[in-house]
Amino acid sequence: MTEQLKQKLNDSAVLRWSVLALVAFTMLCGYFLTDVMSPLKPMLEKELLWDSLDYGFFTSAYGWFNVFLLMLIFGGIILDKMGVRFTGMGACLLMVFGCGLKYYAISTTFPEGAMLFGFKMQVTLAALGYAIFGVGVEIAGITVSKIIVKWFKGKEMALAMGLEMATARIGTTLAMVLTVPLADFFGYTDEGGAFHTNIPAPILFCLVMLCVGTIAFFIYTFYDKKLDASLDAEGLEPEEPFRMKDIVYIITNKGFWLIALLCVLFYSAVFPFIKYAADLMVQKYHVDPKLAGTIPGLLPIGAIILTPLFGSLYDRIGKGATLMVIGSVMLIFVHSMFALPILNVWWFATVIMIVLGFAFSLVPSAMWPSVPKIIPEKQLGTAYALIFWVQNWGLMGVPLLIGWVLNSYCKGPVVDGAQTYDYTLPMTIFAMFGVLALIVALMLKAENKKKGYGLEEANIQK
Numbered sequence: 001m002t003e004q005l006k007q008k009l010n011d012s013a014v015l016r017w018s019v020l021a022l023v024a025f026t027m028l029c030g031y032f033l034t035d036v037m038s039p040l041k042p043m044l045e046k047e048l049l050w051d052s053l054d055y056g057f058f059t060s061a062y063g064w065f066n067v068f069l070l071m072l073i074f075g076g077i078i079l080d081k082m083g084v085r086f087t088g089m090g091a092c093l094l095m096v097f098g099c100g101l102k103y104y105a106i107s108t109t110f111p112e113g114a115m116l117f118g119f120k121m122q123v124t125l126a127a128l129g130y131a132i133f134g135v136g137v138e139i140a141g142i143t144v145s146k147i148i149v150k151w152f153k154g155k156e157m158a159l160a161m162g163l164e165m166a167t168a169r170i171g172t173t174l175a176m177v178l179t180v181p182l183a184d185f186f187g188y189t190d191e192g193g194a195f196h197t198n199i200p201a202p203i204l205f206c207l208v209m210l211c212v213g214t215i216a217f218f219i220y221t222f223y224d225k226k227l228d229a230s231l232d233a234e235g236l237e238p239e240e241p242f243r244m245k246d247i248v249y250i251i252t253n254k255g256f257w258l259i260a261l262l263c264v265l266f267y268s269a270v271f272p273f274i275k276y277a278a279d280l281m282v283q284k285y286h287v288d289p290k291l292a293g294t295i296p297g298l299l300p301i302g303a304i305i306l307t308p309l310f311g312s313l314y315d316r317i318g319k320g321a322t323l324m325v326i327g328s329v330m331l332i333f334v335h336s337m338f339a340l341p342i343l344n345v346w347w348f349a350t351v352i353m354i355v356l357g358f359a360f361s362l363v364p365s366a367m368w369p370s371v372p373k374i375i376p377e378k379q380l381g382t383a384y385a386l387i388f389w390v391q392n393w394g395l396m397g398v399p400l401l402i403g404w405v406l407n408s409y410c411k412g413p414v415v416d417g418a419q420t421y422d423y424t425l426p427m428t429i430f431a432m433f434g435v436l437a438l439i440v441a442l443m444l445k446a447e448n449k450k451k452g453y454g455l456e457e458a459n460i461q462k
């Protein structure tokens with residue numbers, strides 16, 4: 001019976017992939033809310049009178065609690081101590097609560113001049129909601145990574161990770177493509193005949209999606225319980241207990257730091273870029289604001305197809321460190337093209353965005369499955385949490401830096417009531433992150449050669 005149960009849970013491909021679909025859907029909902037404000041930036045400035053600094057401050061809130069209150073690290077410890085069910089449900093509830101607060105802030109008209117912590121009341125409250133959500137979605141991310149290891153260990157782990165990332169990217173795509181049409185659809189025309197978009201509408205839609213994502217995770221917990229029961233019955237400990245010395249082992253490992261550094265540098269040039277990409281399309285490539293999210297929307301769409309493909313390539317052929325180097329080179333090329341004052345036409349932006357889609361798939365599909373080659377499996381939860389923590393410094397700081405740079409050095413004339421910006425400097429900064437990422441990727445390749453981590457070897461052993 002036990003053997004049958006184990007067979008049914010661990011070895012049933014249908015169950016394994018179904019379980020992945022459930023938790024990946026939860027991540028899809030989380031990624032939707034993460035990026036839902038990006039295509040709204042011009043409208044936030046026009047309708048709610050935010051400026052780029054407000055937007056940068058709000059966007060940086062994603063990492064506040066994760067970075068300064070060490071919530072991610074605590075999340076990793078809680079994950080290792082309390083398990084995936086408790087931590088995952090807690091993370092989902094945080095996402096719902098944070099999104100609810102953000103919706104309240106955006107849908108409320110506060111008295112003129114009302115300030116909180118030096119920023120407009122609305123901006124600060126929305127940022128607080130986003131900060132709480134940020135804790136939830138990041139902890140959900142490490143929880144789902146641990147769930148994948150739990151179900152796919154010794155099986156198609158890299159492919160499963162690639163598919164989970166691909167599913168999550170559908171959430172980013174929805175944010176890019178659906179947000180403005182939703183805000184327009186629920187918009188209204190005032191007595192003066194002026195049309196106003198409904199900015200809270202897409203956030204409310206996200207709130208509903210997050211509730212559905214939470215239900216999906218809740219359903220998953222029953223399968224997780226069954227899996228634990230089967231592992232228990234086998235006499236296997238379902239999850240490794242957390243030990244303080246695990247952290248010391250991880251942080252004294254050079255390979256770990258190279259991965260963490262590559263992660264923060266690479267992702268700093270991608271996720272914060274996405275926050276400004278729609279605005280870049282309007283400002284530099286003169287794309288209609290209504291369609292501005294469509295071109296950046298290609299980025300996650302490309303990644304949806306390519307991430308599992310490259311993951312499976314890494315599984316079969318190896319060359320993980322090389323893939324990371326190639327991805328970093330592409331990143332430099334892309335941001336340099338966006339920075340240069342050439343071909344300011346939509347089709348060129350589209351081609352460049354597709355190239356970025358390749359880079360955005362190459363590095364993550366090789367980097368995340370490389371972590372288990374550097375860090376022993378029993379320390380993986382904590383290691384992922386620490387990498388996410390380092391990465392969150394970038395996710396928090398870079399949007400704020402870009403918002404500040406835009407506000408301070410890149411302002412152009414006001415056209416039709418809308419502020420214009422020159423994106424040359426911000427794009428040069430993103431390109432510099434690419435250069436640093438390339439240096440670290442090369443160092444990782446050298447370290448791999450020295451220590452024999454096996455990053456260039458196939459994951460599937462013949």
Ligand SMILES: NCCCC[C@H](NC(=O)[C@@H](N)CCCCN)C(=O)O
Pocket residue numbers: 031034035138141145161165168267271364368388391
């Ligand atoms: N198995 C590891 C999956 C990591 C996926 C990775 N996510 C992150 O790096 C998050 N810390 C940040 C997510 C921000 C979402 N806009 C990814 O590539 O998505």
